[in-house]
Amino acid sequence: MINTQAAKTIYKYEMLRAWNTIMQSFVSPIISTVLYFVVFGSAIGSRIETVEGVSYGAFIVPGLVMLALLTQSVANASFGIYFPRFTGTIYEVLSAPISFVEILLGYVGAAATKSFIIGMIILATSGFFVELNITHPFWMLGFLILTCISFSLLGFIIGLWADNFEKLQLIPMLVITPLVFLGGSFYTIDMLPPVWQTVSLFNPVVYLVSGFRWSFYEVADVGVGISLLMVLLFTAICLAIIWWIFKTGYRLKQ
């Protein structure tokens, strides 16, 4: 039986933390996205006509939303669980009558919610710069939510694994950012040389961006079904790792 009161308590606590640091939580990702629009959408985009029939400014919107979503999900979720480990207050969560399910619902749920809100705000902001056309709104929301959850799970794993602040920054900097930039956020995969097209297929972000972009313009690098399958697979792998961490007490109870 799930201790809903406990899950709710962690969730509310984490959401309140975001609210108390609203500048960091919501305003800064929005500002950086606006900068991307100015640089890529307006300055560079004005020299590029269209990509697969979509104006370049509009083409990069799904990629920009994904970029913010991925970095914010990982950052929020990793910090949310790393900080109590760092300060020692994690003892309370570990000694509470709850399992990893409540802990996930609370911490990952809150991190995913924050990213979702950021994603929606960025989407709304981009409406000021380009004309948005969302062909499949339910698919769009589905990809948005799944991405928030799966990358918050990944962030949670990083937050459990890291044993100092450097490591906490390492994965987002060395792995997430390159994956996002090389994941077709600002281009389609077929613009790349054939070798890099094949390499790109090993990048999970390609499937996310592709599926998400399809829900807007019906333009995709890979089939939308495959995109969905890959996101679900990625989520399942993250869940399995977290289950193992809590089962063995790795970095928590050893």
Next chain:
Amino acid sequence: MDMNPIISVAGLSKVYGNGHRALHDITLNIHSGEVLALLGPNGAGKTTLISIICGIVNPSEGSVTVSGYDIEQDYRITRAMIGLVPQELTLPSFDTVWHTVCFSRGLFGKEPDPTYLEQLLRDLSLWDKKDSAIRTLSGGMKRRVLIAKALSHQPLVLFLDEPTAGVDVELRKGMWNLVAGLKKLGVTIILTTHYIEEAEAIADRVGVIHKSELLVIDDQQALKHKLGKRQMTIELEQPIASVPHSLSGWSLELSGEGRQLVYTYDSHSEHTGISGLLDAVNSTGLLLKDVSTSQSSLEDIFISLVGTE
């Protein structure tokens, strides 16, 4: 002996990942409603024992039950019964007192109860600080916030890990009063300490942990009875060079520069030999100035068990 212990630890061992053996084959029962002090030098394994019972550290071997429930299989039941006050002042420094206490209660799955929490904060003299950020509080207050968090879900068992380490005398007395108050309410209290006078002042029973092992656990009085000794000191008017031959049957020690005869005896045996000794001393013609007796303190016993390192 104890038919219904609230906590029962059996054959508990812990070896950490780095090979450090923190606990070795600990077996003990904790009675409902008692105050148990676990004494031991730093690094003896006290905190590891507490951490395992509370679910913070996984045991390597052995089992623990709380009210008959296994701490691993029935962790939702056992943990709900336990409150823990850790040794370090680990608190979310940016939260307010009220916020963190409400968080603790919710985390343990309890519905909000502002009336109870208000009374709790009042009892701990924290009510006027309820809206203060924790980082602005003194060390003593932070310690009390930790206690308030641990009591926020109304546990049956409270663990206090070194509650008075680095706390001044007045606050220490306050802590002892608090423990006495909780005991009256029926809360079982287990505290670790390396202050022997603290154990002596508030504990019903005392356990001594040294180098990962539980050396002894018993009532204070029984401990003194079993492991302590009584001594009678006879002070002489004039110093003597050696113990007279006629007193050799009592194995006396000469101390105080020849002015004291010290007789160690078992006060519980049939014949303590005191009157015979006094008669014999009289018959040697030595003039007595004073006679006093003393009982080993818990500290003497502790030092005899763990050494003076």
